[in-house]
Amino acid sequence: xxxxxxxxxxxxxxxxxxxxxxxxxxxxxxxxxxxxxxxxxxxxxxxxxxxxxxxxxxxxxxxxxxxxxxxxxxxxxxxxxxxxxxxxxxxxxxxxxxxxxxxxxxxxxxxxxxxxxxxxxxxxxxxxxxxxxxxxxxxxxxxxxxxxxxxxxxxxxxxxxxxxxxxxxxxxxxxxxxxxxxxxxxxxxxxxxxxxxxxxxxxxxxxxxxxxxxxxxxxxxxxxxxxxxxxxxxxxxxxxxxxxxxxxxxxxxxxxxxxxxxxxxxxxxxxxxxxxxxxxxxxxxxxxxxxxxxxxxxxxxxxxxxxxxxxxxxxxxxxxxxxxxxxx
Amino acid sequence: xxxxxxxxxxxxxxxxxxxxxxxxxxxxxxxxxxxxxxxxxxxxxxxxxxxxxxxxxxxxxxxxxxxxxxxxxxxxxxxxxxxxxxxxxxxxxxxxxxxxxxxxxxxxxxxxxxxxxxxxxxxxxxx
Numbered sequence: 001x002x003x004x005x006x007x008x009x010x011x012x013x014x015x016x017x018x019x020x021x022x023x024x025x026x027x028x029x030x031x032x033x034x035x036x037x038x039x040x041x042x043x044x045x046x047x048x049x050x051x052x053x054x055x056x057x058x059x060x061x062x063x064x065x066x067x068x069x070x071x072x073x074x075x076x077x078x079x080x081x082x083x084x085x086x087x088x089x090x091x092x093x094x095x096x097x098x099x100x101x102x103x104x105x106x107x108x109x110x111x112x113x114x115x116x117x118x119x120x121x122x123x124x125x126x127x128x129x130x131x132x133x134x135x136x137x138x139x140x141x142x143x144x145x146x147x148x149x150x151x152x153x154x155x156x157x158x159x160x161x162x163x164x165x166x167x168x169x170x171x172x173x174x175x176x177x178x179x180x181x182x183x184x185x186x187x188x189x190x191x192x193x194x195x196x197x198x199x200x201x202x203x204x205x206x207x208x209x210x211x212x213x214x215x216x217x218x219x220x221x222x223x224x225x226x227x228x229x230x231x232x233x234x235x236x237x238x239x240x241x242x243x244x245x246x247x248x249x250x251x252x253x254x255x256x257x258x259x260x261x262x263x264x265x266x267x268x269x270x271x272x273x274x275x276x277x278x279x280x281x282x283x284x285x286x287x288x289x290x291x292x293x294x295x296x297x298x299x300x301x302x303x304x305x306x307x308x309x310x311x312x313x314x315x316x317x318x319x320x321x322x323x324x325x326x327x328x
Numbered sequence: 329x330x331x332x333x334x335x336x337x338x339x340x341x342x343x344x345x346x347x348x349x350x351x352x353x354x355x356x357x358x359x360x361x362x363x364x365x366x367x368x369x370x371x372x373x374x375x376x377x378x379x380x381x382x383x384x385x386x387x388x389x390x391x392x393x394x395x396x397x398x399x400x401x402x403x404x405x406x407x408x409x410x411x412x413x414x415x416x417x418x419x420x421x422x423x424x425x426x427x428x429x430x431x432x433x434x435x436x437x438x439x440x441x442x443x444x445x446x447x448x449x450x451x452x453x454x455x
Contacts, residue, residue: 026353045386045388045393046368046370046386046388046393069393070393071367071368071392072387095362095363095364095391096390097391121390135391135392135393136392136393136394137394137395139340139395140397142392152408171368171412171413173367173388182391243368243370244372255362
């Protein structure tokens with residue numbers, strides 16, 4: 001097995017590296033990567049981003065949202081969380097989670113902690129989840145990856161993954177809330193995350209013969225950076241890839257109640273209805289039509305409204321208030 | 329394992345049912361069985377063109393995400409939107425529920441696909 005040395009904490013780079021590894025590196029070889037991210041929310045392949053995150057909190061803290069290739073729910077990463085990735089030939093390991101989680105369990109055993117698979121895709125300590133696992137299959141290659149909460153800031157996790165109570169409906173994959181725990185809570189002897197990385201790497205490599213490590217070459221870095229810039233850092237992937245959804249925005253203003261229904265497809269507004277008990281100044285249908293086709297993102301909505309005499313339709317509001325209602 | 333006679337198969341466990349210029353495509357019984365409970369199907373776009381073996385969507389199960397490849401080159405002319413509401417249909421009846429219909433660009437692609445007999449043999453070797 002080849003151990004990839006990767007000290008980047010950039011979530012977009014790290015997810016790009018995974019895709020690059022599973023799609024480009026030669027078959028018959030197995031690869032192993034241990035990595036950490038600066039604070040980020042990593043959402044599942046088929047999730048609706050805005051349904052999973054606390055946008056205001058993420059903006060305030062400068063936390064990125066990045067979509068991954070594998071399925072399942074949203075997770076929070078920070079430097080207290082350790083990620084492991086294994087890329088192998090598919091053979092019969094597909095959906096065999098135990099084979100990949102076993103080294104984590106044995107590594108923990110070495111530091112005096114009893115952990116077990118919970119039968120789904122998690123590893124738990126005393127019934128509480130500290131590791132979530134997922135797989136991605138591409139042709140005859142299989143990528144298995146998992147998170148390991150070592151000493152993550154669980155209160156930040158709870159904030160980041162607490163979406164505002166907007167009325168959104170979609171067919172996207174919903175995250176399942178679990179009771180979580182950090183490994184550090186269960187230690188009887190002090191072990192740092194660096195020491196644990198070492199132990200885990202030993203356990204992963206133990207079962208394999210002819211192990212060696214590999215430094216990413218300039219050409220690897222070039223390809224991974226390309227993927228990072230063009231896909232994993234891009235709105236089109238992180239937000240635009242969300243399954244179609246509907247969102248309802250309502251607000252009681254002093255001048256009346258407003259109720260907006262938006263259909264969002266591939267990140268664009270594909271349907272828009274505006275209802276209200278206010279006295280409408282113009283044909284509201286015109287405003288609805290103007291919004292259709294726009295990218296459902298604050299910047300784009302702002303730009304769209306700039307060219308418009310909004311007061312003609314909604315005499316008592318202003319562009320800022322209306323943008324906030326639509327996008328926040 | 330159910331492997332209907334009249335379809336053609338890929339090594340990625342997709343099938344195609346050819347009818348003149350058109351082909352309905354889907355995933356095999358083997359694929360749905362190995363994926364486990366399917367929870368999401370990302371359909372291609374109508375109008376999208378794909379070469380043989382090019383990725384046209386993804387299927388997410390409780391265990392993994394797998395890429396869907398086009399069994400032959402063509403243009404997507406219809407997608408099965410029912411799968412957006414009920415992805416589990418692919419588990420219940422993988423041959424009755426097609427994913428997309430493509431208009432074939434090159435019939436010679438079909439010669440590279442497996443017959444039911446060849447695919448049966450192929451699956452046997454995987455076990």
